[in-house]
Amino acid sequence: MIAQSFQYESPGTIQEAISLLQKYGDDAKILSGGHSLLPMMKLRLASPEYLIDINNIPGLSHINEDNGVVKIGGLTRESEVEHSDLLKKYFPIFGDVTKLIADPQVRNRGTVGGNLAHGDAANDHPAVMMAVNATVMATGPDGEREIPIDEFFFGFYQTALQPTDILTEIRIPIPPKGTGSAYHKLERKVGDYATAGVAVQLTLDANGNCSNIGIGLTNVNPIPLRAARSEEVLKGKPLTEENIALAAQYASEDCSPSADLRGSVEYKRAMVGVLVKRMIHKAVERAKA
Amino acid sequence: MNKQITVTVNGTQHTLEVEPRLLLVHLIREVLNLTGTHIGCDTTSCGACTILMDGKSIKSCTVLAVQANGKAISTVEGLAPEGGPLHPLQEGFKENHGLHCGFCTPGMLMRATELLADNPNPTEEEIRWGISGNLCRCTGYNNIVKAIEYASAKMRGVPTASTEPEFV
Incomplete structure (x- = not known):
């Protein structure tokens, strides 16, 4: 199955990606892991005119601890979450969930940010992020803003992300002992x-x-x-x-x-x-x- | 608008003009004529199109050829040197009847390559979870697991076991 023709852009910075999103508006889709978007495009359920590939933007893939919060970059692969010692230490739930998401090859490509931004209630991370009380960081033309997970999901495949936003990070408060x-x-x-x-x-x-x-x-x-x-x-x-x-x-x-x-x-x-x-x-x- | 990409496939560098919607598996099979990589379901389920991109096993039916720009791709054709000895995984599949019709085999081999690189001595359960994204339509999983155990032993330099085929 072959997707409808589109123009492919591969920006090297977030600013460049946001400029492209501003230019193309609703006609553009962000390509992250691509394991929800590309199958939809192959089935012609989605036919964006422009694909903005964020895979070559540095700084979007990380799992680190900072001031009582664990930060997961939007482009972090499921397989990286699965094997992260930091997440194992504070959040055994991520070991449970990643093992159940698709299969090893898909987890090598699929991203946590994409899993949330897709806005699909069938995806596994939304429920997990609610349980751990995560905050989603979105970066748009006016800079970065925080979206509490309870204000993130709106409707069928709809989230609080605007067409010019990129989901850049997920922040999870480190819970107390016990x-x-x-x-x-x-x-x-x-x-x-x-x-x-x-x-x-x-x-x-x-x-x-x-x-x-x-x-x-x-x-x-x-x-x-x-x-x-x-x-x-x-x-x-x-x-x-x-x-x-x-x-x-x-x-x-x-x-x-x-x-x-x-x-x-x-x-x-x-x-x-x-x-x-x-x-x-x-x-x-x-x-x- | 076509894009120019440079990919290294099994050690050979190629610079090509591709249409953005060209899938990586079609680049491999139809442009580079490496037909060892198979297309099974074309829906990210069966794993027959599994290849390595920068050492990570991925399903090449769900990645665009343009996304492989600057990357190193390994396919089943690159596992053993031309005319040389088989790769331990290939030997394991041969010795332990790890293939029946053979359609899933290239994907199984490439997935098992990363599995053993990450975990050189996996348990049977880890092997079964490790190949959970690869379907064998002949249902020959027991022998495939034994074949991967054989390769693991061989690569670690411990005695290997060849077995009679197991029919279930």
């Missing part, structure tokens, strides 16, 4: 989109109560969903089986999955409930380790 995180998605086969996926990060206080919790859901809602009511029922409370069961029930009620080849609406809701329980238990285990 924090654990976990992600799992139910999938039919390796590399499939989730039937349902759940991301959890929680912090235990000295008494073993849950002092903070983030829960994100994958592919069970038109836009990536934070399970706010589930978080509320656990925040500041002891993690009793009763409370956890209530959080699971709320998440399965508050999502809005659609029936497809992966399962019925009822099945997906049920799996959300099962996974919320399992991921809370796993995160608690890790928080105590």
Whole structure:
């Protein structure tokens, strides 16, 4: 399958890339890892007139710690996230999620920034970024700005990014001691989109109560969903089986999955409930380790 | 508008004019006539088109030829020297019946090349996860895993095992 003709640009700086985006507007698409965009172009579901390849811009690919925050460059490959010792140290959830994203070859190309900027509720990073309370950095003609993850996803394939913005970095606050995180998605086969996926990060206080919790859901809602009511029922409370069961029930009620080849609406809701329980238990285990 | 690119394929440098929408796999197969790299699904699923770009295994049906500008590409044709001994992975596939119809083999070999470069002594589970992006339509995975174990042993200089084919 061959994409429709387009003009290819490969800027060497962010400023140059933004100028091209200003010049071409809606007719341009940014090419990052290309593992969502190029398949869509081959199927002619997307036919941009201009492709702005950001792969040759230095400084967009990094994972480092800075003043209580872990910074992940927008162009950082999934395979780099998968094998990062820094992320393993603070966020075991990234080891869980990257192993379940597509396959090794795709992870060698696909980027974390692209996974978010694509705005697809079936992608895995949106739920994870909600659980860890990330901030997205967008760079546009007026410079850099912060977008909290809860203000990033708008609608079907729609994000807070403007046509002239480039997602340059993701910033994640390093959680206090006593924090654990976990992600799992139910999938039919390796590399499939989730039937349902759940991301959890929680912090235990000295008494073993849950002092903070983030829960994100994958592919069970038109836009990536934070399970706010589930978080509320656990925040500041002891993690009793009763409370956890209530959080699971709320998440399965508050999502809005659609029936497809992966399962019925009822099945997906049920799996959300099962996974919320399992991921809370796993995160608690890790928080105590 | 065509773009001029320079790519090094199996050690040979090529400077070419390409249309931006030309896929890397088509450059390899149809422009450079290296047909060892196969096209299976054409949808990033099967891994038959796997090659190495700067040492990283990628699916060449989902990368543009223009994106390979300035990069080093390795295909299955470059694994063993012309007329020379087989690469340990090729030998492993031969000794352990790692191929049946052979369609997935070039992709399996190139993926396994990076797998063993990153992890010279993988467990069976690590091999199975490592080739999870490559489909074998003959379902010959057990023998493929043994073939990669053989190559791992050979490359580390420990005794190798050839086995009878396993039919499941």
